[in-house]
Amino acid sequence: xxxxxxxxxxxxxxxxxxxxxxxxxxxxxxxxxxxxxxxxxxxxxxxxxxxxxxxxxxxxxxxxxxxxxxxxxxxxxxxxxxxxxxxxxxxxxxxxxxxxxxxxxxxxxxxxxxxxxxxxxxxxxxxxxxxxxxxxxxxxxxxxxxxxxxxxxxxxxxxxxxxxxxxxxxxxxxxxxxxxxxxxxxxxxxxxxxx
Numbered sequence: 001x002x003x004x005x006x007x008x009x010x011x012x013x014x015x016x017x018x019x020x021x022x023x024x025x026x027x028x029x030x031x032x033x034x035x036x037x038x039x040x041x042x043x044x045x046x047x048x049x050x051x052x053x054x055x056x057x058x059x060x061x062x063x064x065x066x067x068x069x070x071x072x073x074x075x076x077x078x079x080x081x082x083x084x085x086x087x088x089x090x091x092x093x094x095x096x097x098x099x100x101x102x103x104x105x106x107x108x109x110x111x112x113x114x115x116x117x118x119x120x121x122x123x124x125x126x127x128x129x130x131x132x133x134x135x136x137x138x139x140x141x142x143x144x145x146x147x148x149x150x151x152x153x154x155x156x157x158x159x160x161x162x163x164x165x166x167x168x169x170x171x172x173x174x175x176x177x178x179x180x181x182x183x184x185x186x187x188x189x190x191x192x193x194x195x
Contacts, residue, residue, distance in 0.1 A: 003053060003054045004052065005034070005051070005052055005080060006052070006057050006061075006077060006079050006080075007049075007077075007080065008048070008049045008050075008051065008064060008076070008078075009046065009047070009048050009049075009075070009078075010047040010068055010076075011044070011045065011046050011047075011073065011074050011075075012071075013043060013073075014040045014043050014044065015045075015071065015072075018045060018068075018071055018073055019038075019047065021067050021068065021070065021071050022049065022064070022067065022068065023049075025063050025067035025068075026051060026060070029053055029056075029060045030053075030054055031052060031053050031054075032051060032052045033051055034050040034051060035048075035049070036048070036049050037121070045073075057079045061077040061079070064077055065077070089120045089136035089137060089170045090137065090138050090139045090142050090146070090169070090170055091117070091136075091139060091168065091169060092134060092136055092169075093108070093135040093150070093154065093167050094134050094164075094165070095108055095132070095164070095165055096131070096132045096164040096165075097130060097161075097162070098129065098130045100131040100133060100163055101161070104161035104163045105133070107157045107161050108135075111154060111156075112137055112150075112154075114153075115139070115150060116139065116140040117139045117140070117150065118140075119135050119136075120136045120138055121135070121136045122134070122136075136170060147167065147169065150167045151167045154167060
């Protein structure tokens, strides 16, 4: 009998011990982890876990519902042997604005869809004094001109919607880059200076 792929999504108020309770219940069914992702927004937790289950997936579902009820969380279990692994994102798109409006975000996502790029993940990277969001996307065409097509199309949206948009190839080389910009006065030193 082949392993069954199961997607478990837990939602509710964030509190210590939720992940522990979930994984303890899963461990009794000898599941193997394929992917895990968690986000907390304003105290609300969403935790997704993709596993393979060698035993009875319905028994796993019953136990997870009972376990998550003990910590006041809602759990949704989707049993689907056809779920595959997510491909690695090809590009990172960063949107900065003061503010980033729903209209601007909609325009960026609409342009990405028109170019055949899928948004894999979205995370907030800044909230004051500007709002920053990082979108990891997968372009169906990853040829040499893909970068310039994405940049050109999103630059037009940036001008229209009055936000800043940056496009960069995803990968390990990108993770090593960091930039911090701030003034020296009262940030690194106590006192005022003239440069």
